[in-house]
Amino acid sequence: MFRKVQSLEKSLRNMQGLGNQVSVAYKDLCLFPDVQLPAGFKMPKFGLYDRHGDPVAHLRGYCSKMRGAGGNDELLMAYFSQSLSGAALEWNTRQDASRWYTWDDMAQVFARHFQYNIDIVPDRLYLTKVEKKPSESFIEYGFRWREQDARVNPPMEEDEIVKYFFQALEPTYYGHLISAIGKSFNDVVMMGEMVEKGIK
Numbered sequence: 001m002f003r004k005v006q007s008l009e010k011s012l013r014n015m016q017g018l019g020n021q022v023s024v025a026y027k028d029l030c031l032f033p034d035v036q037l038p039a040g041f042k043m044p045k046f047g048l049y050d051r052h053g054d055p056v057a058h059l060r061g062y063c064s065k066m067r068g069a070g071g072n073d074e075l076l077m078a079y080f081s082q083s084l085s086g087a088a089l090e091w092n093t094r095q096d097a098s099r100w101y102t103w104d105d106m107a108q109v110f111a112r113h114f115q116y117n118i119d120i121v122p123d124r125l126y127l128t129k130v131e132k133k134p135s136e137s138f139i140e141y142g143f144r145w146r147e148q149d150a151r152v153n154p155p156m157e158e159d160e161i162v163k164y165f166f167q168a169l170e171p172t173y174y175g176h177l178i179s180a181i182g183k184s185f186n187d188v189v190m191m192g193e194m195v196e197k198g199i200k
Contacts, residue, residue, distance in 0.1 A: 032097065041068055046083035047075035049117070051091070058083070059107050073103040080106065088114070122148050124156070128167040138196040142189035161185050169200035172199065 037043075044065040049058040058111040062083045077100060081092050093111065098105040130148055132141040145168065149161055156164070162185055166174060169192075176195040180188045 032074055035078040037075070038069075038072070041083070043079065044068075048085040049083060049088050049114075050086035051088040051115060053088055054118055054178045055111045056118075059111060066114060076103045077106050080110075088142045121153055122151055124152060127152065130168050132170060132173075138192040139189060142185075142192065146185065158184060162188055 001047075006114075046065060047058070047061055049055070062080065063076070066076055066079070069079075077097070081089060084092050092110075095109070097106075097148065100109070126143070127149055130145050132138065136144070142165075145165060149156065149164070159182075162181070162183070165185060165188060166177070168182065171191055173195055177191055178193060180191050183191075
């Protein structure tokens with residue numbers, strides 16, 4: 001019993017220490033604590049933005065899904081964090097919401113902060129350095145690589161896409177997929193998946 005009391009006292013001290021540095025009160029944690037959901041409003045499922053990709057495209061998708069908010073700026077701002085994840089969510093929670101009077105204020109800050117995703121466009125050399133992560137399957141790697149390829153300007157033809165994909169492959173896969181030269185990107189990825197299964 002004595003140990004339980006000691007443990008409880010220690011927990012309380014830790015919480016008080018945290019409270020001295022960062023408030024965990026609802027009114028301080030919630031960016032818009034007074035916003036109420038309209039009657040019958042159903043929260044849509046959002047595609048999550050994790051700081052990669054076009055921020056304006058994300059804002060457009062978010063607004064399309066929030067049509068039920070009826071242009072209510074406070075509601076749009078209050079639930080915007082539900083469409084974020086990872087570094088983008090962390091960035092959002094560190095913002096001073098008192099600077100935002102309208103949805104446009106917040107959306108402008110968001111778009112400016114993540115503008116670098118549009119400004120920094122990958123080139124062909126960059127694609128040769130996009131390597132497969134140990135944690136991802138070959139198909140996941142193929143999708144991720146293709147997403148980067150889609151951002152290259154000017155766009156590449158199918159044979160050029162395959163050529164640069166081969167240059168990015170690690171030797172293990174390159175050796176097994178050499179016979180796929182001349183095939184479509186999708187065929188190469190499907191063959192890569194079979195190679196991956198064979199390696200495992």
